[in-house]
Amino acid sequence: MIPLQVSPFQYVANGVVFSSIIVLAAIGLSLVYSIADFANFAHGDLMTVGAFSALFSVGFLRPMLGDAGVFGLPLWFFLALAFGMGAAAVISVITDRVVYQPVKGSDSIGLLISSIGVALVYRALVFLSFGTEPERYGVPRQGPIPWVRETLGIAVTPRNLVVVMLTVVLVTALHLTLTRTTLGRKMRATADNADLARVSGIRTREVIFAMWLIGGALAAAGGVFLGLEELVRPRMGFDILLIIFAAVILGGIGSVYGAMLGGLVIGMVHELVPLFNQWGIIPVGSRYAAAVAFVIMVAILLVRPSGIAGDSG
Amino acid sequence: MSAVSSWVSETLVRDATERRIFATLGLITVLLVVGVLTGVIGPRFLLFQIALVGMYALLSLGLNVQWGYAGLINFSVAAFWGIGAYCAALLTAPNSPLGLGLHPVFGFLAAIVVSAFIAVLIGIPTLRLREDYLAIASLGLAEVIRAIILNEDQWTAGSSGISGIPELLSWLPLTDAATTAAVVVFLIAVVYLFLRRVHRSPWGRVLRTIRSDEDLAKALGKNTYQFKMQAFVIGSVIMAIAGAFYAHLNLYIDPSDLVPLTTFYIWIAVILGGTGSNRGAVVGAAVVIAIREGTRFLNDIGFIQTLGVDLAPLRLLFVGGLIILIMRFRQDGLLPPKDELIWPAARDGSGAGGASASGAAPDGGTSSNGGDDR
Numbered sequence: 174m175i176p177l178q179v180s181p182f183q184y185v186a187n188g189v190v191f192s193s194i195i196v197l198a199a200i201g202l203s204l205v206y207s208i209a210d211f212a213n214f215a216h217g218d219l220m221t222v223g224a225f226s227a228l229f230s231v232g233f234l235r236p237m238l239g240d241a242g243v244f245g246l247p248l249w250f251f252l253a254l255a256f257g258m259g260a261a262a263v264i265s266v267i268t269d270r271v272v273y274q275p276v277k278g279s280d281s282i283g284l285l286i287s288s289i290g291v292a293l294v295y296r297a298l299v300f301l302s303f304g305t306e307p308e309r310y311g312v313p314r315q316g317p318i319p320w321v322r323e324t325l326g327i328a329v330t331p332r333n334l335v336v337v338m339l340t341v342v343l344v345t346a347l348h349l350t351l352t353r354t355t356l357g358r359k360m361r362a363t364a365d366n367a368d369l370a371r372v373s374g375i376r377t378r379e380v381i382f383a384m385w386l387i388g389g390a391l392a393a394a395g396g397v398f399l400g401l402e403e404l405v406r407p408r409m410g411f412d413i414l415l416i417i418f419a420a421v422i423l424g425g426i427g428s429v430y431g432a433m434l435g436g437l438v439i440g441m442v443h444e445l446v447p448l449f450n451q452w453g454i455i456p457v458g459s460r461y462a463a464a465v466a467f468v469i470m471v472a473i474l475l476v477r478p479s480g481i482a483g484d485s486g
Numbered sequence: 487m488s489a490v491s492s493w494v495s496e497t498l499v500r501d502a503t504e505r506r507i508f509a510t511l512g513l514i515t516v517l518l519v520v521g522v523l524t525g526v527i528g529p530r531f532l533l534f535q536i537a538l539v540g541m542y543a544l545l546s547l548g549l550n551v552q553w554g555y556a557g558l559i560n561f562s563v564a565a566f567w568g569i570g571a572y573c574a575a576l577l578t579a580p581n582s583p584l585g586l587g588l589h590p591v592f593g594f595l596a597a598i599v600v601s602a603f604i605a606v607l608i609g610i611p612t613l614r615l616r617e618d619y620l621a622i623a624s625l626g627l628a629e630v631i632r633a634i635i636l637n638e639d640q641w642t643a644g645s646s647g648i649s650g651i652p653e654l655l656s657w658l659p660l661t662d663a664a665t666t667a668a669v670v671v672f673l674i675a676v677v678y679l680f681l682r683r684v685h686r687s688p689w690g691r692v693l694r695t696i697r698s699d700e701d702l703a704k705a706l707g708k709n710t711y712q713f714k715m716q717a718f719v720i721g722s723v724i725m726a727i728a729g730a731f732y733a734h735l736n737l738y739i740d741p742s743d744l745v746p747l748t749t750f751y752i753w754i755a756v757i758l759g760g761t762g763s764n765r766g767a768v769v770g771a772a773v774v775i776a777i778r779e780g781t782r783f784l785n786d787i788g789f790i791q792t793l794g795v796d797l798a799p800l801r802l803l804f805v806g807g808l809i810i811l812i813m814r815f816r817q818d819g820l821l822p823p824k825d826e827l828i829w830p831a832a833r834d835g836s837g838a839g840g841a842s843a844s845g846a847a848p849d850g851g852t853s854s855n856g857g858d859d860r
Contacts, residue, residue, distance in 0.1 A: 212618040275814050282559065285618060286757065287813040289750055293806025300799035411746075415629060418622045460637050467626040474619065475611045 192440025223393020570729025647740025
């Protein structure tokens with residue numbers, strides 16, 4: 174399908190799709206980092222949980238709805254996405270209540286170590302419920318959209334477009350929530366200074382509740398999109414976690430808009446590695462794509478520890 | 487004899503909880519010995535397990551220097567262990583891609599030098615920053631190292647692994663299992679005594695200060711970055727030594743053990759044993775081996791096989807649950823450090839006399855509070 178001589182724009186197009194996934198995941202991770210104040214190592218496995226919850230719902234949604242479709246994808250896929258987002262949101266709130274709140278007495282390091290335990294438990298539960306084999310959502314195969322291929326010479330499938338469009342919708346919705354609503358103002362205030370927020374009458378418990386809901390739902394969306402583009406695997410979230418951390422650090426820890434920017438840059442770099450290799454800029458190929466993204470993160474840390482959009486580190 | 491018993495009562499059994507823990511451990515030891523004598527457990531199997539516990543204990547001691555003494559979150563334990571194992575395997579195995587077949591001493595030396603070098607490289611960008619940056623960066627480093635070992639098969643033999651690693655000290659008149667067990671006991675003794683000595687030195691006290699309040703250490707004029715770097719390098723070198731030992735224990739190495747789960751096993755060993763406590767690190771390592779081997783034993787029980795449950799995920803669930811429970815209910819671990827920083831002479835009130843005893847007491851206070859300050 175893809176022409177032998179791959180156009181550089183093809184890599185950029187792939188980069189935009191992959192960046193969308195990273196941006197969605199990075200926002201949630203950044204929210205937790207800024208409001209709950211710890212590095213949540215369970216965030217990758219939360220994506221996996223969301224992706225598998227969606228897979229579970231496909232089992233009953235597909236017979237109910239048949240193959241009616243919108244935007245080139247069957248309707249049941251969109252409902253499964255919503256189901257996965259809801260399930261991950263609920264699970265992350267429950268996790269916070271059961272695991273993180275009781276350890277609150279200790280500082281962020283205790284929570285960080287606990288989150289590793291949570292990550293392992295999530296993954297074990299996915300293994301136990303769905304087995305170890307990679308799965309698919311079963312969305313029918315689609316070729317690239319013909320007119321894009323003819324005009325730009327790159328292969329873009331309808332599902333690529335849906336992933337990017339939905340990401341834009343979700344990110345815009347988050348932006349409006351953060352800037353235009355009372356909840357958003359409370360969240361930004363709590364992220365800025367939790368004690369001050371509490372003193373000025375903000376119920377930080379509610380803010381933290383909302384933060385887990387939003388972060389979990391966005392992580393699940395990223396997980397479902399990743400499963401749609403590649404495969405639904407029990408290790409998919411953990412394998413991508415470092416790239417998400419790279420995006421969050423690159424953007425500046427705790428800054429949601431920085432996380433978006435960082436996700437865009439890291440996702441793009443990840444997909445452009447073969448092109449850079451072709452041009453002779455870097456000596457390694459796509460097998461080291463994650464390593465290149467990670468090295469860029471370390472380089473940024475050296476030059477600008479607070480990240481692109483962060484204030485003081 | 488009385489010196490031994492007083493040493494035991496001073497260092498091993500100080501309060502009721504610890505006495506219970508050591509009594510349980512003693513009971514398990516007795517059961518194991520009875521098992522060997524009655525022929526239920528093969529002595530060769532037991533010696534191999536002892537060597538494995540020893541290796542985990544070395545790794546835990548290494549992590550304890552970084553996390554327990556200095557508060558550095560290192561998630562690349564598996565990587566430094568792998569560096570050590572691969573240095574030993576590549577230099578000593580005749581059929582490795584390098585094909586050198588050198589004496590094991592060179593393997594250990596290379597493990598020390600290479601791991602120290604890489605520890606400095608990763609420490610330079612991360613040790614100046616917030617502690618959670620090191621957690622993320624070190625996990626990333628571990629994955630990069632695993633990717634390199636997996637993909638550069640012209641040097642590392644990739645996923646097919648390296649076999650034919652020679653045994654250690656094969657001229658000793660012991661069975662190979664007994665020899666490796668003796669070697670690891672020797673290594674642990676050396677590392678343990680070394681760590682106890684440096685921990686009680688002024689260097690160790692500065693590290694404790696950094697762990698509980700880095701700004702305070704800076705205000706006292708200490709170059710905290712240098713101290714953290716030294717702790718990071720020492721810990722990483724100990725992990726690499728454990729890796730080199732493992733290569734000669736297992737006689738085969740491949741990249742599959744370099745996964746982050748190996749790192750988390752060591753973390754459990756350290757926090758379960760008691761962060762900052764070397765005794766705890768050794769006990770924690772034994773518990774972790776018991777978890778791993780215990781779940782493997784379950785596999786052999788017919789009843790569980792008929793259920794058709796895959797046990798690898800159950801082990802994962804168990805490990806994850808254990809981390810959550812420790813962090814919630816017993817953050818200090820089984821054997822929290824009490825007065826490891828105090829010279830025994832100072833505690834007795836003899837030796838250097840009251841001045842040093844009163845000087846040491848506040849330090850002891852800080853160390854026992856260290857767990858709560860975290």
